Amino acid sequence: MRFIFVHGTGVRRKRYDQLSALITTALAKRFPDASFVPCYWGGTHGATLGAGGRSIPGVDGTRAADGGPVAGPPDQEAAEWLLLLTDPLCELRVLAELPEDEDDGLGMPGVRSAGEMVAGLLTALSAELPSAGPPAAEPLTAELPPSDELFVLLRATGLDTHFGPALAEVAGSAEFGEACAAALDIPASREVATAASRAVVAAALAAAGEDALCTGDERDRLVDLIAGRLGGTGRVPGGRAAAVLGALALRMTTQPVLDLWRGPITRKNVPKLGDILRYQARGGPLRDHLAELITAGTDPAGPAGPAEPTVVIGHSLGGIALVDLYALAAMEQSPLPKPELLVTVGSQAPFLHELGALTGLPPTATALPPGFPRWLNIYDRKDLLAFRAEPVFADDPRVVDHEVSSRQPFPVSHNAYWKLDAVYDRIAEEIEASR
Template sequence: MSKILLFVHGTGVRKAGYDSSMELIKRQLVTYHCNVRLEGCFWGGSVGATLPDECRSVPGYGNTRSIGNTAEDDDLALWNLLCREPTAELGMLATSGGVMAAYPPNLPHPGVQLCAQFAGLQHHPDLVRAVADLAPDHTAASILSLISGSPAYAAAEQCGAAATPSHAAALARAVVATLQYLALEQGLPVYDAHGSNALATQLGQALGSNVRGPVGAGLTSLLSWGATWYSRARRGRLTDQGYAAAGDILCYQSRGDALRDFLLNKIAEFPDDQVILFAHSLGGIASFETLIQHQPANVAKLITFGSQSPFLYEMDALSKLRRSAELPVSLPDQFPPWSNFYDLNDPLSYLAGKLFDSRVSDHEVKSGMPFPAAHSAYLRNEPFWHLVSSKVALV
């Protein structure tokens, strides 16, 4: 009898994101000495939401699907901005740094010198590794070119703050933010705050900055100004990025049996093994309801992270378990031990231990990232994997 870790992905995940997550989980299982065999339950390609190639219901869909420039600034507030507009901090630097003072014509401007160093980052080993993790369809050079081709980059190069530590820090964070942006766009697991700040620090040091903090000035006004413009100018692209996530949820609420049957058939492939369901987001809801509805005997453990089944239960929105006035709720006898992981920065994660019987335990994860990055940062969080490893060992 073997232990099977069956990964049940969350909403909006399609083939590229699923494959990347499986590779990451495989590496983490080795790193944290989890003695299990990894198997996948890729339901997004079979029972997930789809859209026709030409979406007629979205105004301006065909004209608003292109990528715009990006920008950023602070830890939680800074990364929150940068994960949406990676070059924002460079733009803020250019508008707040004044005009560059006169410089001897026979010498290159300091900003030009720094930008030459920036181009050299394409060979930085930490950046090369990060590109392979977060943007496998790109190269380090192409990531740098996305930034260097932006108006904010050109303006920062010539402003009064050019070549200062703030300029170098903004460049380093723009690189990391661009990687996070591309990863979120493809549904790939992103770095948490520790990983993001560590990479920004390494790149910043290569450019001559310690990358300590944000520009700060004008951050609040920039956030409020940018939200409406960003959404309107990119509505088609935002639809492409977001419809699957919302659509999968709607499809599950209206036709949930399709996903539950898909998962049940996958569990049935391992009749003589101990199956540990390892489920994210909507995958956790489907796993919970499948265990309630069918109670498969070979499932020995449920592990959920960033999942909403406790909240849906309290709203009486689950189809397979109605809300009861009595607490704690007694789960079926065949229901396995359940470890539920949540992050206070992830508003799509909830507590289960306060609702259900003693087989359920809650565990906090601290990604240090803003939402929505916090919702996909679990798989790169070291304390999370230490706890998962200990739970797997008990099966």
């Protein structure tokens, strides 16, 4: 018995040697007389950055769109808006919780506080919304009266259908009500007006998602226009909510980190993502390499097959390549020796076939071709890169799924298979059953 282990995406020499030693030791306990054929492909067929990563913005010292250095200080504005998109009411929540100023008499019965006036203006704004109707055939421009600038801009940014619900969400929130109640003077009410305006725009942007067509300048203008109708100003530098949330946004949101570390992050993930993309575009050389390795054990006396039974084991992308290889060989009736057993572990091959993206099978195929080997597919449901094969090829007795559990979350679960006795025991059971 000989075993061939085909590693997955992102694996390079040091990691392959670790995995190979682990798998070889575990299988040798169950098959003492077995031989193990190394199959490291990451060096020759793995992805690399051919131009040294010069396609990544900022890695060569180029300037940002605003003329500033790409690797400069983190963008607090972008971080704050990312936090607002996640939680549009966060600034209002901060203002509602801040200590109240001393009562200056505006809290007397029958006297509306400055914050209550903001609440009334926000409610009145909803009455100004234009009636809903089909989008205009032509883009709306400055021909409309200046008083309609807010609604023109909402239509231009794709936020018109989301503005009303966003306005209602903010106006009806406990956070807005409490912030208004806490704003007893004019400066505090202006802060609430600004925070409410940002909350409305953020809620509309979050609801629109990818349908929004809105630049930062347009976003800021929308805030200005709404805040102006609430008796405030669109942007209040140094506001109390900004002081509390500014540093928090830089720590909690990902955009500043991505901006600052885009080059290193992209380079680090090239082996993982790049191997997949390279295989999908140019997988032939890797499959040829696997075919040569498998055929090397063929008995030269005839085409009957390998001199000893062969078990091929593929992890992740390695399993995809093996399924492709044997499916193509079966359909083309090539002389590739059929193994005793094909094992895929944490494989995406069944999912790719459902998508019509598996090279070895036509998208409409509902069964594996004659001549395809027996297939044991091992998966852990906590591994988000592992998929079941039996339901995809329900009428094919050659396909068997087996579930294991490492009790680890993703992504740790994707590599934890090789420490599980259940994986090797199931492979041994399937080999014994085939005899």
